[in-house]
Amino acid sequence: MNRFTHVCPARLGSQLRFLVTRRSLRLTSDGTRFLLFTIGIGVAAVNTGNNLFYLLLAMMLSIVVISGLLSEQCLRRLDFHRHVPDLIMANQSTTVTLSVTNRSPWLPSFSLRLFDVVDGQNLDRGLFVDHLSAQRSTLLSYPILATTRGRLKLEGIRAETSFPFGLFLKRALYRVPAEIPVSPPIRPLSLRFVDELVSEGQGLSFPRRGPGTQLYNLRLYCPGDDSRAIHWMSTARTSKLMVRETEAEDQRRITIALSTLAPDDHEALFEQSVTLVASLLWHLSQKSYPLRLIVHAADSGLGSGSDHLVAMLRMLALCERRFPQSSEKPSIDPLWDLGCDAERGYTVGVMPWSDPTLFPPMAVDRMLDASHIEALTHDF
Numbered sequence: 001m002n003r004f005t006h007v008c009p010a011r012l013g014s015q016l017r018f019l020v021t022r023r024s025l026r027l028t029s030d031g032t033r034f035l036l037f038t039i040g041i042g043v044a045a046v047n048t049g050n051n052l053f054y055l056l057l058a059m060m061l062s063i064v065v066i067s068g069l070l071s072e073q074c075l076r077r078l079d080f081h082r083h084v085p086d087l088i089m090a091n092q093s094t095t096v097t098l099s100v101t102n103r104s105p106w107l108p109s110f111s112l113r114l115f116d117v118v119d120g121q122n123l124d125r126g127l128f129v130d131h132l133s134a135q136r137s138t139l140l141s142y143p144i145l146a147t148t149r150g151r152l153k154l155e156g157i158r159a160e161t162s163f164p165f166g167l168f169l170k171r172a173l174y175r176v177p178a179e180i181p182v183s184p185p186i187r188p189l190s191l192r193f194v195d196e197l198v199s200e201g202q203g204l205s206f207p208r209r210g211p212g213t214q215l216y217n218l219r220l221y222c223p224g225d226d227s228r229a230i231h232w233m234s235t236a237r238t239s240k241l242m243v244r245e246t247e248a249e250d251q252r253r254i255t256i257a258l259s260t261l262a263p264d265d266h267e268a269l270f271e272q273s274v275t276l277v278a279s280l281l282w283h284l285s286q287k288s289y290p291l292r293l294i295v296h297a298a299d300s301g302l303g304s305g306s307d308h309l310v311a312m313l314r315m316l317a318l319c320e321r322r323f324p325q326s327s328e329k330p331s332i333d334p335l336w337d338l339g340c341d342a343e344r345g346y347t348v349g350v351m352p353w354s355d356p357t358l359f360p361p362m363a364v365d366r367m368l369d370a371s372h373i374e375a376l377t378h379d380f
Contacts, residue, residue: 022173023075025068031167038064063165071161071170074110077103080157080176087314088152090185093143098157100129101137108133111163114140117155117173146182149274149317154178181317184275186282193376194283197254197348197366217245253302253345254284255292257364258316261324262353269370270321272377273352276368278316280348285309290345295319302345324353 027035038060045053083097102109114127125142132138146152160171218234221241234242258277262270277293284291285304293300293312296319300312349364352373368376 024171026169028162028166028169030165034060034167035064064167067165067167068170070164071168073104073107074112074161074163075159075170075172078109078112078159078172078174079103080174082154082157082176082178084154084178084180087181087183087310087317088144088146089183089313090146090149092185093145095141096144098127098140098142099137100132100140102132102134104134106134108136109161111161113160115158115160116144117158118153120155122158144180146180149182149184149271151318152180152182154180181314183313183317184271184278187275187279187377187379189276189279189283189376194280197280197284197346198287198289218242219245253290253292255294255302255345255347256280257294257347257349258296258319259349259351259353260296260319260322262321263323266353266370267321269352269373273350273373274316274319276373276377277350278313281309281312292345296322 038057041053041057041060044050045057079101081099081101083099085094085096088094098114100112100114109129109132112129112132114125114129115122116125117123125144127140127142129138129140144152154177156176157174158171159174160169162169218231219242221230221243225243229243229245231242231244256277258273260270281291281293285306285308288304290302290304291300291308291312292302293315295315298315298319300308300315303311346366347364348366348368350368350373352370354369
């Protein structure tokens with residue numbers, strides 16, 4: 001009874017996976033000729049009553065049965081796991097890794113050809129597994145390329161095999177869903193434009209530890225600190241070794257606020273705006289400026305470094321254009337109510353569409369409207 005309770009759930013799970021996994025079977029050109037020849041042998045056996053024809057017919061029918069059973073065995077106990085990056089960039093090739101495991105306890109799988117399934121279509125990535133032993137796994141790598149910003153949805157993996165005799169092509173669909181955010185591409189911007197933004201925000205810096213000449217903090221000496229940084233007056237006053245930390249000379253904060261309101265005829269301009277913001281963030285991050293991105297209700301917060309840049313690019317990858325409604329109030333869009341935020345610093349507003357009858361101008365230090373966006377993205 002205990003053995004029965006342990007075996008039944010495993011068998012039930014196996015049967016459910018088998019039912020969920022779709023199967024399809026079609027004849028190859030060689031299989032079509034073979035079946036026609038088999039029918040001819042059968043007709044000859046019935047008409048002549050010759051035992052040799054019956055023996056040959058039985059052998060050919062057994063080949064058909066064996067072909068179906070072995071091809072099913074090659075596809076039945078396969079597990080797939082796709083390793084995808086957290087973020088990819090449009091028009092830039094990225095490598096994806098696919099793990100294939102044969103869960104069969106004894107029998108190997110042969111001649112497996114694998115396809116990515118996207119929107120119900122099979123995409124040939126050139127993946128082929130000649131032989132996969134029982135209880136073994138293999139890793140396959142292939143490049144993917146997304147041409148548009150947004151979400152790249154991979155529905156599953158379709159495996160096919162014509163093993164053992166090439167008479168039938170059997171296919172199985174395995175549900176291995178994956179969704180990869182696709183950020184807008186990074187385009188070169190005018191250095192003059194980037195330098196103007198940096199120079200305009202020069203007065204909006206905030207204190208931060210770093211190389212400089214101004215005093216930032218005094219702290220206790222730690223092993224490994226530079227002895228030239230010891231503050232001798234504080235050391236004499238407290239009888240403890242104190243170290244002087246300096247304030248970074250250039251820590252300008254820059255906030256970029258992107259409006260997602262745009263009608264249908266501004267779809268292309270909206271996508272250009274998203275690409276412009278991504279390119280601007282990338283160029284500013286190369287200068288190590290603390291950056292903040294606001295897209296509708298999403299706020300990245302103030303930060304710097306590669307991880308923060310990836311988080312902001314992910315926000316741009318997933319943002320969607322919103323159709324403006326005549327009844328919509330300015331307070332619904334957070335960009336029109338930024339207020340006085342200590343972390344804002346120098347704020348750049350990017351607005352691909354605006355209607356002064358519905359929305360007042362945003363309270364920003366620099367506004368990039370449709371005309372500016374078209375001029376800056378002319379070469380994109």
